[in-house]
Amino acid sequence: MRRQMAHPDSDVLAEYRAGLISGRRGAGIAAHLSACDHCAAVGGQLAEISVLLAAAPVPAMPDSVARRLDTVLAAEAAERNDAERAGAQASRERAAHPRRARRGGRRLVTVRVLAPAAALVALAAVGLELSHIGGPANSGTASSAAGRAAAPSAAASGASLGPSAARLGLSSNGSESHALPLLGPSLTYKFYNSPTNYQRSTLRAQIERAVRAPAGPAESPSAQIKGCVSRVTRGAGLGTPALVEKARFDGQPAIVIVATRDGSYTVWVTGPGCSAAGDTVLATQSGISAP
């Protein structure tokens, strides 16, 4: 018989058990294991670890995460629809997908499926207008929402993100309901193309001014903006979006997102490429007092 080898360390025993050590070295370990109770016990424990890990329950996805992901994927679908509607893309899309005509029907299905979400959101948005945002009523919000609603496919994409994001905020307050009346699609925040050049040093004061005085007529945010807002505010979990501006920050193009929570405002400034898929937050400030 070969001489008794020293106890192999646990890494070696684990590798042996995984079939990674063969040949003469493997035979040596096998011989050692058959003669050494200590190492045999270690081997047994290694096997037990696999069994114990397999027995650990698989956690179900929390509802909040499921809703957030649904929101984000709906935003992606809306963004894709937006892109398809854009003229330049349309012809390329037609060439790539000759079955495009069938999708008209599917879009209508989308509208129907999303309608309950839109209802929840619209109500959330109205409530927020009254309780937090205040200030002069801005007809731009409503009219831009109506403008989007004019085309069925636009209604589908308009309803799918901003509204769902607000739905997240609503349900996090524990007041989710399935019996709300359909109020029609509505944007949950005001969006402007703003001439403001926000500065890091004066951001707080500038935001306080911006939430008091609109930068002009509210516009309809693109799907990219909606995705960005949903992402940055964690599906409204970090605050309910109140004001979003495409503006400048320290002279560079930026997206400015203001959300309200517990009576004060938080602002995030992101790079212009921010979307549901990624963001670069250039600056953020919270605890900005509401007017």
Place this chain on the structure above:
Amino acid sequence: MPGGTGERPSDAELLRRHVAGDSEAFGELFRRHRDRLWAVALRTVCDPDEAADALQDAMVSAFRRAADFRGESAVTTWLHRIVVNAALDRLRRKAVRPAVSALDEQTFEALVAHGADPARATDTRLDVDAALRILPPQQRAALVLVDMLGYSVNDAAVILDTSIGTVKSRCARARARLLPHVAHLRDDAARNRSASQSVSPAQGGDA
């Protein structure tokens, strides 16, 4: 045409419909597998917020890159691969910042002590989570797929984009690293068993 009314479309069919412009197909595909994808993300990054972010990154990426799927693996394998990559990316970025992913042993012991309430299943689960947290991310990802979620070493190698030998080696080193904590894991499993028995006696045992 396949996928008529009442017939459940396959994963590959859903993905094909998504690429063809169906705006609901991808959402359905995701809902079908979300608990498993969530488990992979959560177990890999060991933090619910990070897991949600990673899963979001992954699903947006999968949504956009669906046309690249060539069918050389199962759709679920492809989805898992994107999720694991997103999770490891998050950990990599996080490692640059001071709050590092891997806990030291002292923190681990504190977590184990904290989670020692035998009455609550969520607390007992902390033990497995805490144990996983002491592993380096690459080892953890391999062990989660093979030992926890029951993937074959071959599938795990495809998901992790590495060789079978590397998967085996990462799993082996991870198990060896968990060896000092086998007693905690054993207690944890016993508590989970008794918890599930008290909830549903009919399904007790190993099912």
